[in-house]
Amino acid sequence: MKVAELIVGALAEHGVRQVWGVVGDALNSLTDAIRADGRIEWIGVRHEEAAAFAVSAQAQLSGTVGVCMGTVGPGSIHLLNGLYDAKKSHAPVLAICGQVPSGEIGTDFFQEVDNDILFADVSVFAHTLMSPSQLPHLLEQAVNAAYALRGVAVLTLPGDVGELDLPRHTPLPSFAPRSVPAAAPEDQLSAAVQALDTGDVTLLVGxxxxxxxxxxxxxxDILGAPMVLTLKAKEGLERDNPFQVGQSGLIGNPAAAKAMDSCDVLVVLGSDFPYRDWYPSGKTVIQLDARGEHIGRRTPVSHALVGDATATLCALVPRLTRREERSHLERATKAFREWHERQQSLLNPDHDDTLVGKVRAVFDNPSEGIRPEAVAAAVDRIAPDSTIFTADTGMSTAWLARYVAMRGTRRLVGSFNLGSMADALPMALGAQALDRDRTVVSFSGDGGLMMLLGDLRTAVSYRLPVKIIVFDNGRLGMVKLEQEQGGLPEFGTELDNPDLSAVATAMGLTSRRVTEPDRLDEAVDWAFATAGPVLLDVVTNPDEVAVPPKPTLAQGWGFAIAKSRESLESRPG
Structure with missing residues (x-):
């Protein structure tokens, strides 16, 4: 058995069913082993960044290590952005990277880079396999580290080493079992019970x-506590949840912000929500997290619970006394319902014909374009309850967060920790490859889609029937909003897009372009009823404003000043 054959065979035995990447000479031994083994599907993308994003999504959805490959030098460098997404999402990923022939390492050979140094920051394990005698233990260490430390392992393989024969009686790799989750210790539980004895409680759940x-x-229920959800908690905790009041942060809503600001005790459960300005001050804070390094790094913590969420709450909840006073919960959920009803009013096709709508449209929809809120809501209505959603960073995520409900067995993945552009399409491809019969929807911004446009063809080549919904506003929308809220006129955000529907059609997808609000629902229906990969290019209003949950006077003045500057600068001389 050759080195490459052992690596591929061990991954197949472990349950890996796909490897994503771009072929290259340093990977030839591995890709040939994949061909000969037959249990792993090779998915050749058009850009290695797409491969890394795809397997990051797969690892998050399946719990099994995702595997991508990049050949020597530039091929491996292209993996980096997607691997950083896996790192920050705590996704177990194995990247196998090609290297120059072992005898040339250190000579500044053509395309040579030092992968062990290059990947040091992104990885929990990064080593170069230099000899067959390093197997199986080096492969075992890589996979074990990816699981145990919930991150990226990088195994570099010089092109000639993969072809070498293994010593006779080389044992097959044996990967370590997963650790058994444990509850927080008794003294921490006792302190938390005492702290939860009085005062209004709000939960921030991640x-x-x-x-x-x-x-x-x-x-x-026992505490009468409203529940603020992070975006990543939306998929499992939004459905059938009478306590939830939506998200906090810039994509959140005023009810969630008020629920946090008005409580006496804030309980942070499994969340590393990063925005310090959105945490309330002067509260008793209890934080539960399996990762001790997360405790207290976003807001001061009064009581820490270091342990598995399920095991710890199973030990904690029976010790608490049920609260009969529910006014804090009732105020929060009432405010959330009222906000939600106001948001839904924007979805009425006749909204802009009302008095309020006409006034608003002068500022934010003068061309009477399709509102992006309506696009998200239409997809929410029509997509099956088993749909997997992905979202590009920016306004696409904002519309999904506010208008798509994670009911049924819906799942949600995105670059919610790294915040990269261009993640939605490759993550959707990765999700779809796990199950070609399950509906997968990509909420793509036009800017993000154009970055990795070539991988539209990957959907066609590998029969991945993703539904790609493009919010085509000709803008880098989130950057535009940030500029205007800061009092700056829009600059550098306009995108001179081609007809994205025509591009998708040329690349083999079924596609349609929508420009009229009254054609939207029919077009979304059509997209979901059409077999194979579909791209729906929806031309949306570029001036739509997503009002933050706690708008400040400075933001309001900044927006007004920016719009006046834009108006002045746009007048013909």
Whole structure:
């Protein structure tokens, strides 16, 4: 058995079903082993960044290590952005990177880069396999580290080493079992029970508590506590949840902000929500997280619970006394319902014909374009309850957060920690490859889609029936909004897009362009009823304003000043 054959065979035995990348000479031994083995599907993308994003999504959705490959030098460098997404999403990913022939390492050979140094920051493990005698333990260390430390392992393989024969009786790799989650210790539990004895409580729940849905709901019920969800917690905790009041932060809503500001005790469950300005001050804060390094790094913590969310809450909830006073919860949920109803009014096709709508449209929809809120809401109505959604960073995420409900078994992935552009399409491809029969929807911004446009063809080549919804506003929308809220006129954000529907059609997808609001619902229906990969290019209003949950006077003045500057500068001389 050759080195490459052992690596491929061990990954196949472990349950890896796809490897993503771009072929190259340093990978020839590995790709040939994949061909000969037959259990792993090779998915050749048009850009290695797409491969890394795809397997990051797969790892987050499946829990099994995602595997991507890049050949020597530039091929591996192209993986970096997607690998940083996996790092910040705590996704177990194995990147196998090609290297120059072992005898040339250190000679500044053509395309040579030092992968061990290059990937040091992004990885929990980064080593070069120089000899067959380093197997199986080096492969075992890489995969074990990816799982145990929830991150990226990088195994570099010189082109000639993959072809070498293994010593006889080389054992097959044996990967370590997953660790058993444990509850926080007794002294921490006792302190938390005492702190929860009085005062109004609000929960801030993150992705780390998704596996503890039943226990989180029980905690909210016994404490009469409204539940603010991070975006990553939306997929598991939004549905059938009478306590949730939506998201905090810039994509959130006033009810969530008020629920946090008005509480006496804030309980942070499995969340590393990064925005310090959105945490309330002067509160008793209890934080539960399996990763001790997360405790207190966003806001001062009064009581720490270091342990698994499910195990800890199973031990904590039975010790608490049920609150009969529910006014804090009732105020928060009432405010959330009222905000939600106001947001829904924008979806009425006749909204801009009302008095309020006409006044607003003068400023934010003078061309009477399709409102992006309506696009998101139409997709929400029509997409199956089993849909997997991905979203580009920026306004696409804002519209999804506000108008798409994670009901049923819907899932959600995106670059929510790294915040990269261009993640939605490749993540959708990765999700679709896990199950070609499940509906997968990409909420793509026009800017993000254009970055990795070539990988539209990957959907066609590998029969991945993704539904790509493009919010085509001809803008880098979030940057435009940031500029205007800061009092700056829009600059550098306009995109001179081609007809994206025509481009997609030329690349083999079924596509349609929508420019009229009254054609939107029919077009979304058509997209979901059409077999194979579909791109729906929706030309949306570029001036839409997503009002933040806690708008400041400075933001308001900044926006007004910016719009006046834009108006003045746009007048003909």
């Amino acid at each position: 992705h780390g508590a998704l596996g503890a849905r039943e226990q989180v709901l029980a905690l909210a």
